[in-house]
Amino acid sequence: MSVKPSFRVAILGATGMVGQWLVHLLDHHPWFRVVALTGSDRSVGRPYGEACRWLLGAPMPEWAAQMIVRPTEPELDAEIVISALPSEIAREVEPRFAAAGYLVASNASAYRMAEDVPLVMPDVNFDHIGLIARQRATRNWSGTLLTNPNCTTTAAVLPLKALMPYGVRRVHLVSLQALSGAGYPGVPSLEIVDNILPYIPGEEEKLEREPRKLLGRFVDGAVEEAGLVISAQTNRVPTLDGHLVCISVELEEAISPEETMRAMRGYRPPEEVADLPSAVAQPIVVRTEPDRPQPRLDRMAGDGMSVVVGRVQRCPVFTLKFVALTHNTIRGAAGAALFNAEAALRWMGKV
Numbered sequence: 001m002s003v004k005p006s007f008r009v010a011i012l013g014a015t016g017m018v019g020q021w022l023v024h025l026l027d028h029h030p031w032f033r034v035v036a037l038t039g040s041d042r043s044v045g046r047p048y049g050e051a052c053r054w055l056l057g058a059p060m061p062e063w064a065a066q067m068i069v070r071p072t073e074p075e076l077d078a079e080i081v082i083s084a085l086p087s088e089i090a091r092e093v094e095p096r097f098a099a100a101g102y103l104v105a106s107n108a109s110a111y112r113m114a115e116d117v118p119l120v121m122p123d124v125n126f127d128h129i130g131l132i133a134r135q136r137a138t139r140n141w142s143g144t145l146l147t148n149p150n151c152t153t154t155a156a157v158l159p160l161k162a163l164m165p166y167g168v169r170r171v172h173l174v175s176l177q178a179l180s181g182a183g184y185p186g187v188p189s190l191e192i193v194d195n196i197l198p199y200i201p202g203e204e205e206k207l208e209r210e211p212r213k214l215l216g217r218f219v220d221g222a223v224e225e226a227g228l229v230i231s232a233q234t235n236r237v238p239t240l241d242g243h244l245v246c247i248s249v250e251l252e253e254a255i256s257p258e259e260t261m262r263a264m265r266g267y268r269p270p271e272e273v274a275d276l277p278s279a280v281a282q283p284i285v286v287r288t289e290p291d292r293p294q295p296r297l298d299r300m301a302g303d304g305m306s307v308v309v310g311r312v313q314r315c316p317v318f319t320l321k322f323v324a325l326t327h328n329t330i331r332g333a334a335g336a337a338l339f340n341a342e343a344a345l346r347w348m349g350k351v
């Protein structure tokens, strides 16, 4: 395309943890220009630089600091909204934006499992964006809503996608999830310093369901969920960013650790999305050192968009076991939603 694409974007829930990452990632996005930042009544009417307790290492962009936080209402001069709203707020607000004609790329869990809402990682199931046709027919929206999965789901789904040709039957996974996954202010320090919390409300259910939709087949305008069975146990640990997940998989075909690593290293995004700004050439990075991946050392692989896999071994109970790491606020949230917005534009033929 000779003319550079250009779209006006608003961030809903811009003052929160994911919202801040969106502001940061959109600072230099080649297609998207931020025209509005929204928040709750606590922030509306204040300059973003004052309303937002900025927690990223990179400085807040000057353009963002000066923007006045707007109400989260569908009266923004944008074509695309990226939603980083809490789920209970998203449930009420996001359909109003989609009905008003916006392309809504949401991080929230409210509509992820709805039959007519695409749950997408573009380098896993780009074709599921086709659900938009059904959504338009059933909801009578002039806009669109699509969602990205739970942050921990992203760590499991990319490696499992690479293993699908070998017949993934059963999966057991245990997560070690970073503090930023709980948003801000998140977990009180007196509960998490020198500690691990073996319960994250609602998380295990999401991990057991979302991969089945993401790894399912898009047939006759609907998603047929994959038949795999997943058992998940989730823990909050005192790291800042990067969810580590220990995964055991039962396959129909018993492949070796070497073949597993080859399949994961060789996994490539579908050609429709390979040139999108948020795509990475190597979605799964495989490490062979016995003590990797580690959150602090590996979470920024592929600018935070690659999942890093290591410790690939035979499993005495299932077929294989390995460890996977995802940057929860980039690949698992802000970067995921941007990638989805780009992919939806590609599906619509606008880029």
Ligand code: NAP
Pocket (backbone or CB within 6 Å): 012, 013, 014, 015, 016, 017, 018, 019, 038, 039, 040, 041, 042, 043, 044, 072, 083, 084, 085, 086, 087, 089, 107, 108, 109, 149, 150, 151, 180, 181, 182, 183, 184, 185, 328, 329, 332, 333
């Ligand atoms: P957070 O830090 O708690 O931020 C919540 C944001 O929503 C803030 O900007 C807040 O604005 C705004 N908000 C709250 N109530 C509102 C209301 N009534 N009307 C309008 N805006 C309202 O949460 P987060 O961690 O960024 O998560 C955002 C969403 O992404 C959640 O649905 C979460 O489940 C999902 N998610 C998070 C992660 C992660 O790793 N953190 C990963 C995947 C998905 P004020 O500051 O003005 O109150």
